[in-house]
Amino acid sequence: MIRFSKYIWLYFCLSACVIVPGIMGLLIFGLKPAVDFTGGTLMELHFQSPTTQSYITQILAKDHIQAVGIQTSSSTNYLVRLKPETDATILSLEKTLAGDSLNKISILSNETVGPVLGKELLQKTVMAAIVAIIAMLSYVAYAFKDIKFGVAAILALIHDLLVVLGTFALLGHFLNVEVDTLFVTAFLTTMSFSVHDTIVVFDRIREMLKRGDRLPFDQLCDKALTQTMGRSLANSLTIMFMLLALVLMGGATVKWFVFALLIGTISGTYSSDFIATPILILWDRWEKKKRITK
């Protein structure tokens, strides 16, 4: 048996090392919203002779513009989606397009479009996440017949969400990584994975308590952690194999999505053992102290 419970404050410090900069990043820089949230420019271009998506990307690069999406609408017409650009950039792009030597390009339309995922939907999704968290807290408290299990599981969940949000706030500032609708999906996946993983550890503690294990509570938790460690690692590894395969071969579109999931998975596995369970132990100590002083 490994005496995990001896180093509780070390785990909390380790988490703080990730979360504190993350929260500061969130507060100072915030998340960098992608075009899904901000809206942008939609242009329809007409080419005199058929062209390719990569050729359009090249032309845009001349003005340091990166297209969010390029779609055919016929063999010579293309729909190009851009981030919100200044009027000056658009004007210079229009000139570049008009001056293209290989192909005669005309702009059929140029419109400002609203977000795919607007403020209202985002607020509702956050609302749904809160409702789901409360529902999970109630269920865990009910299934384990003790509110402290529910609270500990949810605190671990909030820990994981903060890790993911904080990391992306920092990535957004330093590497220009944007959060898009996919990030919302990764966020929600982390939410369900985190509690899922925590419950497996809690279940073992519950079972030992039921069996009438006479160990002190912190040692009982250590035993449970030691026993479930193999499973936790194996499960996280299988998920990481899948994610790594996707990062390496899945292409650029899903790269940051998969990265968010990867962080969520690692944090979710870590927090079950080193956040949720220590909270249980601390709560238990506090309860006992209260009983003695009474």
Add this chain to the structure above:
Amino acid sequence: MFKTPRRVFFFLIVLVVLLLAFDLPENYHMNFHVGKFTVNRVINPLSINIHFLGINIQKQLKTRLGLDLSGGSYLVLEANMHDIAIADRDSALESAKQVIERRVNLFGVSEPIVQSSRSQSSYRIIVELPGVTNVDQAVALIGQTAQLDFREFTNFNSQSTLSGYLIPTIENTKSTGLTGKDLSRAQMTFSSQTGEPEVSLTFNASGAKKFDDITKRLIGKPLAVFLDDIPITAPRINTEIPDGQAVITGSFTQDVAKTLALQLNAGALPVPVSVIQKQTVGATLGQQSVLQSLRAGFIGLAIVAIFMIAKYEWLGVFADLALILYGLLNFALYRWIPITLTLPGVAGFILSIGMAVDSNILIFERFKEEKRLGKPWKVAMELGFGRAWHSIRDANFTTLITCAVLFNPGNWQFLPSSGMVRGFAVTLFIGVVTSLFTGIVVTRTFIRVLYKERDTK
């Protein structure tokens, strides 16, 4: 039927054959020789056409790809803002966008994109629908304005009703001022007397007030209900209705009543819109990305499979078989429901394969522990399944709670009811339920039937 593991095993084999037929590639050209036989034909997934006890089931099992992978219809709608004050135009456009979004979602098109758009003085809404290549069908879907109008006859005399039905038209009626805007909810219900489907209406406060006045004024006279200038029904008002509750009856089929309720709920558009551009558009990412992700999926799957065998030996083989069944089952369900697959959706599916072995890992770890305690093999195995069940149940149940909240089956206003979040909830739900089935039922059956024999040798 499922009393013995052997029977379950037989059932699973039938299931696999069926799933393989569901999951066959589309329009795949096969051409090869096996000895004397030459096989040369185009393969398509099984399509279903069953007539059973008066129920018709027709399914074309094809993969539905999202806008990013296959493109779809692209529509530009222009809102006519003539009658709207300049200050209110932005919010009118926004609410028109929401109505259209709701309408698209209600009709079951998943993963659409609906955006508002402005250029100079024109207010537009851009709608993209994946997979809908018939543009006119898409226009019909969105353009249905579903404007409800309650009208009274201009010169009603009892003579005309006595001589038979009086057919209400726009010409012989005039508006009572009560319209779809006064409606708070419409719902399909069944008549308590005839059992026929009908649409019940609940008016909001001002609507209830208007309806009260109208019914008071027109007792004994018919009130015509028009939907998009077409009369649906003209029931006679028998009593005064003060509580804002009404029912539209007509010989509706269940489908018609349901559609009508949907249309009324979706509401009338706050501004008139017209289609100014319609076309089909290509994919943003295309075939290349699908192939890349699928290859990543197969490689990931292979690593997981090898890992399971390395860690659990023979048991790992069974878990891998169950995992393949998980993949087949999920894909068949995606085609059956159908679920629109976008590239992130594919990535999510691949990720779920990594998560699906979790129940197996839990059970096998438990089995190892029990065996270490000196229990005989068979007892340890059954104990492994039995004891791991509690944690598997509670862990997965919390995920199902998340699914339920995100799916928002009650269409509550404060929760999302959009395609994207809902699509995620459905996919997660399918993943959890099928992984429970393959992780527990399938693996257990495989072990009971196949491993037992090896063990007794």
